[in-house]
Amino acid sequence: MPGKIVLCRCEDVTLADVEHSVSRGYRDIEEVKRYTGFGTGPCQGKECLAVVALQLARITQQDPGAIPPFTSRPPLAPTPLKLLARDPGAHRFPDETEGDG
């Protein structure tokens, strides 16, 4: 098959990458995700999960309905790091402020 067929635009995962992962013995959608990195981009697989699952079903000769979606991990949406970082001065428990002054 000539040309590069991109299945996951966020992580630049191609049909050849998925075929290679199957040739290495990774036949489960979770294994293919870990091997290729598909579904780990900003859209978290919203744009590529179905097409990768269909191609995985075709390559492994499985019923597409037999391939479950991969497990989503939080955060479920792109999250700025500043929302996760803790500012030590921004949060104090009541006991911590009583001794001040």
Ligand code: FES
């Ligand atoms: S297209 Fe695959 S993670 Fe966005």
